Amino acid sequence: MSVPFRSPLIHFGRGSLKNLRYIRGKKALIVTDKVIKELGILDKVTKQLNKSKHQMDVQVFDEIEPNPMDTTVLKGVEKARQFEPDWIIGLGGGSAMDAAKVIYALYERPDISMTDIIPLKALHLGQKSKLLTISTTSGTGAEVTWGAVITSAEKGIKLSIGSNDIVPDIAIVDSSLALSMPHSLTVATGMDALTHSIEGTVATIRNDFSHGLCLQATKMIFEWLPKVCENLEDKISREKMHNAACIAGLGFGNSQAGLAHGIGHALGALFHIPHGTAVGLMLPFIIEFNEPTSNDLFKEINKFCEFNGEGTPAKILATEVRNFMKIIGAPMSLKECNITQDKFEELLDRAVHVAYNDPSTRTNPREPTNEDILTLIKKSFAGQ
Ligand SMILES: [Fe+2]
Secondary structure, X not given: OOOOXXXXXXXXXXXXXXXXXXXXXXXXXXXXXXXXXXXXXXHHHHHHHXXXXXXXXXXXXXXXXOOOEHHHHHHHHHHHHHHOOOEXXXXXXXXXXXXXXXXXXXXXXXXXXXXXXXXXXXXXXXXXXXXXXXXXXXXXXXXXOOEEEEEOOOOOOEXXXXXXHXXXXXXXXXXXXXXXXXXXXXXXXXXXXXXXXXXXXXXXXXXXXXXXXXXXXXXXXXXXXXXXXXXXXXXXXXHHHHHHHHHHHHHHHOOOOOHHHXXXXXXXXXXXXXXXXXXXXXXXXXXXXXXXXXXHHHHHHXXXXXXXXXXXXXXXXXXHHHHHHXXXXXXXXXHHHOOOHHHHHHHHHHHHHHHHOOHHHHOOOOOOOHHHHHHHHHHHHHOO
């Protein structure tokens, strides 16, 4: 069977932002959000582009919101059509980078819509511009992946967009841009990365190329995220964690996510909790749920990470994840996210329905029933 391995050219390491000076082109459109501007990161990026010998003309579209709306993305497309850039630069966390991917595709192809950006449909992009991503959080892996999550303003649902053609041409993974992340964001995005690497190891379409990346990312996250949380300004652990999140992105981007993402997407959308928090609090429960199908792979993770607890491989790994969550201060239940019993019960059936139909649920190694999902979501409320 023929399988593609998707990856941009990646410049990583502290100071790798300076590679922006060497890209060739005349005009760059930066797609970002207001926070990145306030933090001064946008200035750092434009400064490097201005140092380019090509003296690039730079414009900024800074209207991307968390969980970006299709209506916002279309405004960005309009800006691109007027400006006619030869580079589109997604700068920020997953939201800004995902929005940039879609703006790039629709700028290149005015004849298609967002729902045409699907796997197995060649889009022939790259005729007018190239796509570059710069990650400022250590978690989503969106700088290297082939997917984008955009919310439909009309239907209120998340559109799952994915195509090999929206894998960025270049990704810049410079940990100095992640230094300003506060503790809560560091933890949430870090849990997202750990969920990517563990789910990517066991997903139904895991493969030889994704496997080593997922194992390596898992080991690095267990080692380095607690060190980051101990001292948010520690440059070495920040760099390791920034790299680990990108490696996890390459790993799960070339494998797939699983049921922690399937349910996490539903919890995130309905209870308005951050993506990484939602998938993270599901992770230990999903490891336990996947025990019948994935114990050999959990055993391999445990061996690679040198986990030697009591019980089955799934139990040992789930216990390690729970201990890790306690150390870094990650919420372990919906209750801890201030979701009330009434609110939970009101949205429970809807959450089961949304989770069951999520694409990530389809690539989980153990196929869940609606009843299984209901049980798992109930467990996530109390954290047990
Ligand atoms: Fe994720």
